[in-house]
Structure formats: C-alpha cells, structure tokens
Amino acid sequence: MTSKRSANLKGFRQIFCLCLVSCAVEFIQATDRSLSPKEKKFIVDYHNDLRRKEGAANMRKLKWSSELENAAAAWTHRCNFMKSGTSYGENMAFNSERGFIHDHIKKAIDSWYAEKLIKWTPKNCAKSCHYTQLVWADTTQIGCGVTVCRKMKDFVKKIQNAFFIVCFYRKKGNTGGSVYIKGKPCSKCASKSQCEKGLCVEKSQNS
Numbered sequence: 001m002t003s004k005r006s007a008n009l010k011g012f013r014q015i016f017c018l019c020l021v022s023c024a025v026e027f028i029q030a031t032d033r034s035l036s037p038k039e040k041k042f043i044v045d046y047h048n049d050l051r052r053k054e055g056a057a058n059m060r061k062l063k064w065s066s067e068l069e070n071a072a073a074a075w076t077h078r079c080n081f082m083k084s085g086t087s088y089g090e091n092m093a094f095n096s097e098r099g100f101i102h103d104h105i106k107k108a109i110d111s112w113y114a115e116k117l118i119k120w121t122p123k124n125c126a127k128s129c130h131y132t133q134l135v136w137a138d139t140t141q142i143g144c145g146v147t148v149c150r151k152m153k154d155f156v157k158k159i160q161n162a163f164f165i166v167c168f169y170r171k172k173g174n175t176g177g178s179v180y181i182k183g184k185p186c187s188k189c190a191s192k193s194q195c196e197k198g199l200c201v202e203k204s205q206n207s
Contacts, residue, residue: 060201077147
C-alpha cells in the first residue's frame, strides 16, 4: 500500500513538473517574442526603401537602436493598444490573423505607409501620422519590439491572440515643420553628410 502510494505520488510530481514546464513555455510564447537579427535588418531596410521612394532632398538613413528596441519591447509587453507617452516618435499595429512573424511585420509597415493616401498637411498629419513618422526626414534611429498577446486591450474591446508591434523613433516626428523637403535626393543633406543610395548619412552613423 505504501509503495503504491509512493508510486502515485511520484507520478503526480512528474505530471505536475511537466505541467509547470509546458505552461511556462506556453506563457512565454504567448506574451514575448524577441526579434531576430534578420527581422531587425528587414525592418530597417524596408523603412529605408520606403523613405527613398519619397523623392526627398534631405531624407536621412535610419539605423537600428537597441535602446529604442528595449523601450518598445517593454511597451508591447503591456498588451495595451495605446500611445506610450514617451519622448520618442512611435508607430504601432496589431494583427490577430495567423501567419509568420515576417509577414505580420511587413503588413504593419505597409499599413503605416498606406496612410500616405489619406489627406494630410505638414502642419497636421491628421489620420496619416504613422506615415509621416515613417518618412520624417530628420529621424535617424529606429527600434521595435513585438509581443504575441493572448489578450490585448484595443480601446473598448479585447482581442484574442494578437501580434502586437511597436516601433520607436528618434528624432521624434510630427513635431511641426515640414516632413521632408521635396527635391533631388541628397541635394540638401547636412554639410558633414554623404549620400548613400538617395539617403543622407552622417559619418557617425557608419561608425
């Protein structure tokens, strides 16, 4: 009787430990997802490709920032679709459809850039503020974070299993003045800058 009870107890402990491990893995997969080096490169390259398309004379090249990445990742962990209120520029999006992380990232960036088609002015980005931040000429740094939220707040409703991405930018855009200067690419770069495929690059960015 004692040996049977011991065997049952041992089996229970094994099942309990297995549950703890599997539940922990499920929780991590549902709430946290670090970007791979390849995904970070895609985000930077795709942003820069879209910035080149604007035909701007003073458009600066974006570079990845680990500081902004950490801040953005921390904000996504809240699973709350609202502005962070930080001093950074920011864009965010979510998608509750199934799919690959790369595809979700591209869809988010495409949705921000598509706001170009909505009426806006340099003094009022209106409903195009994601787009104007994406192509803000004086912005030079970007860092993004992603989280797969089992439950995410979206203003008045909750979304199940949502892929949530937030990108922070420095220099912050949408602060007044022109988004960029229209003209020949690199024709109005800063004096200590060089031209790289239509984007202005300061020497410090290459260091």
